[in-house]
Amino acid sequence: MNTDERIAQHAAAGLTRALDPDAYRHFQAILEILGVDYPTPLAECPVCGRVGLPERIRIHDC
Numbered sequence: 156m157n158t159d160e161r162i163a164q165h166a167a168a169g170l171t172r173a174l175d176p177d178a179y180r181h182f183q184a185i186l187e188i189l190g191v192d193y194p195t196p197l198a199e200c201p202v203c204g205r206v207g208l209p210e211r212i213r214i215h216d217c
Contacts, residue, residue, distance in 0.1 A: 159189055162185065162189060163185075163186060163191045166182050166185040166186050166189070166191075167182075167186065167191070169182045170182035170186065171197075195208055195209065196209075199212070200212050200215065200217065203217040
């Protein structure tokens with residue numbers, strides 16, 4: 156894994172955990188500079204509360 160990939164991995168992890176709006180924007184900027192798409196936001200199943208990628212939540216069995 157090269158340095159840019161490692162930076163992107165850490166920035167994406169930070170983006171998914173950032174609670175402060177300013178921190179979130181900084182992580183977005185890092186990913187934009189590196190040319191990486193933003194990670195897909197997770198979704199919660201309204202029936203059972205399971206959290207995951209939206210396309211997986213739509214098809215999972217509760």
